[in-house]
Amino acid sequence: MYALRDVLGRGKGLVAIENIPKGTRILSEKPIITMPEDQGEDEWLKSHISQQVDSLTEHLRKSFLSMHNLYPYQNLAEQALGIVKTNGLPVEANGIGGAVFLEACRINHAGDNNAQKNWNQSIKRHTVHALRDISKGDEITIYYLGRDSSREIRQRKLQDKFGFLCSCRLCSLPTEQSQENDRRLERVDQLDDLIGYDGMRLKFSLQTLRYVDERIRLYNEQGPGDSGLPRAYLDAAQITIAHGDLARGRIFAERAVEGWRTAHGSDSKARFTSTKPRSMSTVNGP
Numbered sequence: 001m002y003a004l005r006d007v008l009g010r011g012k013g014l015v016a017i018e019n020i021p022k023g024t025r026i027l028s029e030k031p032i033i034t035m036p037e038d039q040g041e042d043e044w045l046k047s048h049i050s051q052q053v054d055s056l057t058e059h060l061r062k063s064f065l066s067m068h069n070l071y072p073y074q075n076l077a078e079q080a081l082g083i084v085k086t087n088g089l090p091v092e093a094n095g096i097g098g099a100v101f102l103e104a105c106r107i108n109h110a111g112d113n114n115a116q117k118n119w120n121q122s123i124k125r126h127t128v129h130a131l132r133d134i135s136k137g138d139e140i141t142i143y144y145l146g147r148d149s150s151r152e153i154r155q156r157k158l159q160d161k162f163g164f165l166c167s168c169r170l171c172s173l174p175t176e177q178s179q180e181n182d183r184r185l186e187r188v189d190q191l192d193d194l195i196g197y198d199g200m201r202l203k204f205s206l207q208t209l210r211y212v213d214e215r216i217r218l219y220n221e222q223g224p225g226d227s228g229l230p231r232a233y234l235d236a237a238q239i240t241i242a243h244g245d246l247a248r249g250r251i252f253a254e255r256a257v258e259g260w261r262t263a264h265g266s267d268s269k270a271r272f273t274s275t276k277p278r279s280m281s282t283v284n285g286p
C-alpha cells in the first residue's frame with residue numbers, strides 16, 4: 001500500500017502507492033527495539049539498546065542504523081541511542097514503555113494528518129489506520145502532538161521536541177485562514193472543558209447539549225483528527241441517553257464506535273473514554 005520515499009523538506013516518508021480507503025489498516029508492525037518503562041540512566045539504556053541491535057540480522061541492523069537521528073554521536077552505541085530517542089513511539093505493554101518500528105517510525109507529521117497510529121495491545125503490534133480516503137501518491141501522515149493547538153504552539157512544540165519547522169498544509173495556510181483554524185481549535189478546547197466540567201458534575205443541561213452539538217459541528221468542519229470526533233460523539237451519546245433520548249443516543253453511540261474502529265481497528269481493546277486524549281508524541285524528544 002505504501003513505499004518509503006524521499007519527501008521534499010521532510011527527509012524520508014511513507015507514500016501511498018495505491019488508493020487507500022478510509023478505515024484501512026495501513027500497517028501493523030512489531031517492534032525491533034524496545035525500551036523499558038523505567039528507563040534509568042543513559043549509560044544503562046545505551047547498553048540495553050546495543051545488546052538488542054547486536055542481535056538483529058545484518059539487514060535489520062542496516063535498516064535501523066539508516067533511521068533519522070537528531071543527536072550527535074561518536075560511536076555505534078551512541079548512534080543507536082540517538083535513533084531510539086528520535087524515533088521511539090509509546091508502547092503500552094507490560095514493562096515496555098517505548099519501541100522503534102522500522103516502518104511506522106518513518107511516518108512524518110502533519111497538522112491535518114490522514115492516518116492515526118496506535119499501540120494495539122490485543123495483537124501486540126503498532127497499527128496505523130487511514131482516517132480518510134488517501135489517494136495514490138499522497139504522503140501518509142500522523143499527528144505527533146498530544147492535542148490540537150494553534151499554529152504557533154504546534155510549530156514551537158515540533159521545533160522543541162522534534163527539531164523541525166513544520167510545513168504541512170495546515171501550517172502553510174495564509175494568515176487569515178490559519179487564524180480562523182486557530183479560533184476553531186481554541187473553541188473546541190473551550191468546549192472540551194465546559195462539557196468535561198458539566199459531565200463531572202453530572203449536570204446534563206440543554207446548554208451542555210448545545211456545547212456538544214457545536215463541538216461535533218466544529219470537528220466536522222476541521223476534518224478527521226486523532227479521536228476527537230469519536231470522543232465528541234461519545235459525549236453526545238452519554239448526554240442524550242442521560243436525557244432519556246435513547247433513539248438519538250443510539251445514533252451518536254454508533255457514530256462514536258464507527259469512528260473509533262476506523263482509527264483503531266475492530267480488534268483493538270483500547271479503552272474508549274470521553275476524556276481528552278493524552279499525549280501521543282514520541283517517547284523522547286530532543
Ligand SMILES: C[S@@+](CC[C@H](N)C(=O)[O-])C[C@H]1O[C@@H](n2cnc3c(N)ncnc32)[C@H](O)[C@@H]1O
Pocket residue numbers: 009010011012013067068070086087105106107108109110162163164165166167168
Ligand atoms: C520519526 S522521523 C520521521 C521519518 C523521517 N522523515 C526520516 O527521514 O526517517 C521524524 C523526523 O522527520 C522529519 N519530519 C517529520 N514531519 C515533518 C514535517 N511535517 N515537516 C518537516 N519535517 C518533518 C523531522 O526531521 C523529524 O525530526
